[in-house]
Amino acid sequence: MTPDSDSPTVPGPTLGVVGGGQLGRMLAEAAAPLGVDVVVLDPTPDCPASVAADQILGAFDDPDGVAELAARCDVLTYEIELADPDLLDTVSEREDVPVHPSPDTLRVIEDKLDQKRTFAEAGVPVPELRRVDTVADLEAAVEAFDGVMLKARRGGYDGRGNVPVPDVDDATDALDSIGGAAMAEAFVDFDRELSVIGVVGSDEVRTFPVGENVHEEEILRETVVPARTAPAVADRAEAVAHDVLDLLDGRGVYGIELFEVDGEILVNEVAPRPHNSGHWTIEGASTSQFEQHVRAVLGWPLGSTRRRSNTVSANVLGTVDSPRDARLVNVDAVLSAPGAALHWYGKHEVRPLRKMGHVTVVGDATPGDGDGQNEEEDIDSLLRRARDVRDRLDFH
Structure with missing residues (x-):
């Protein structure tokens, strides 16, 4: 079969991914139930994605490594912006293997100045x-x-x-x-940072519900869904996200970070790949961002982006003062917590504030009333619960 076939079959095609970090790991985990094999290119031996995918050892811009990856795959994608768009173009043409999102999109995104100027010239609001x-x-x-x-x-x-x-x-x-x-x-004195995970398929564009990102020291700590903002602001965020997606070429998932300022929306940054602020979708949405990316780049039908419940994802960061072998303890705090799930990224070394995993907590719903309506757990309560579970974890 061809990757753009209207009728996917299982076993399916092979997907090549430039990058084998945690995003590559979760892409491979999402691809496996679909019958899609994944091969990653990464310079780190036994990279995080290697547990779920075959690995080619090589730099992201290694011509021989990218050529081998293309020769083994039906479609190429990337989970890191350090991929070389010129090399991807060359190999794609030589091996007749499509790349999604397109190398042209990567060229726009990888340079933050070019990215912002492209958006501004098209009328998309930016700082x-x-x-x-x-x-x-x-x-x-x-x-x-x-x-x-x-x-x-x-x-x-x-x-x-x-x-x-x-x-x-x-x-x-x-x-x-x-x-x-x-x-x-x-400087943007924003009220909150929002994010929209968009999915561009072969013939449709979908977005997940707007999330709210909580940062400390410029590092994402938690994502709260739904965002604690007014419905009109959430609608505006989705509209701006669609305007951004209209400017970019190629199928796949895009993470769009936004500032909310007095009810208005400004674009912060865009990533042409699954995004940390979309990790909540694994437990909290009908179809995860990772499965959506696999479906989209292969040209397969997209899944639902419906939110299942109130959801909070909380990053597990390195709590050490200096690098050491990674060993996470107090894991039972997550395993015994209602509605909580642990995602370990398989990194062998923990460093200060390095992203080592994440915890997702989904909200409880009370029994329906006479009208069949359920009341979901309050989002602030859920955020406190997610932080409490995450903060019990430590490295020894």
């Missing part, structure tokens, strides 16, 4: 920003915007590559810490 090549550029931006968030244009994640610059006196040290091409965004 005010400037290109920064020199200390003078940064000083001018700080004065113009009364303080900025300096961002590395490439490679930053989980707060890395983001430096607040409230004063011109901080400009030199801030730019030195970035160590490369940068952009400056005006």
Whole structure:
């Protein structure tokens, strides 16, 4: 069969993934019940995804590794923006293997300045920003915007590559810490950060319910679904997400981070892959973001994005002061908690604040009343419960 067939069969095609971290692991876990084999390319021996997929050992931009991956697969995708779009284009054409999302989309997304300018030129709302090549550029931006968030244009994640610059006196040290091409965004005094997980299929686009992201030290700690915001704001967030998806090429799942500011929506960042803020969908939605990505890139029908219940996912971060072998303890705190699920990412080393796994807690529903309506557990209560379960975990 071909991956774009209207009638999928099982066993199905083989999916190649550039990257074998936790996202590759969960993609492979979602693909297996569909009869889809997964092969990943990753430079780390016994990478997290290797437990559920076959692994080719090699760098994300290794020409031989990407060529071998393409030769073994029917469709290519990626779970990390460090994939090389030019190499993917070359190999795709030579091996006649489609890549989704498209390398053109990766080119737009991998450079944060290009990403934001593309959105702004299309009328998608984004924070005010400037290109920064020199200390003078940064000083001018700080004065113009009364303080900025300096961002590395490439490679930053989980707060890395983001430096607040409230004063011109901080400009030199801030730019030195970035160590490369940068952009400056005006500080956004947002009410909350929201996220929309969008799915682009062969003939339809779907979105999951709007989530609310809780950060500390620029690192995502929890995602709350549904977001604690007004219905009109959630509707606006979905509309902006659809506008973003209209600008990007290729099938798959996209994580769209948004700022809510006085009822308005600004785009923060977009990832052309499954996203940390969509992990709640494994237990909390009819079809997880990972199964949706597999279906979408293969050209198969999409699943429902319906929310099953109020849901909170909480990241399990490294609580150590220095790197050591990873051994998670007090796991029984999760296993014995009602509605809780543990996801361990299989990383062999724990480091300070490294994402090692996540816990998801789904809400209870009370029996229906006379009209058949169920009352779901209050989202604030659910968030407290998820934090309590997660915080009992530790590394020894």
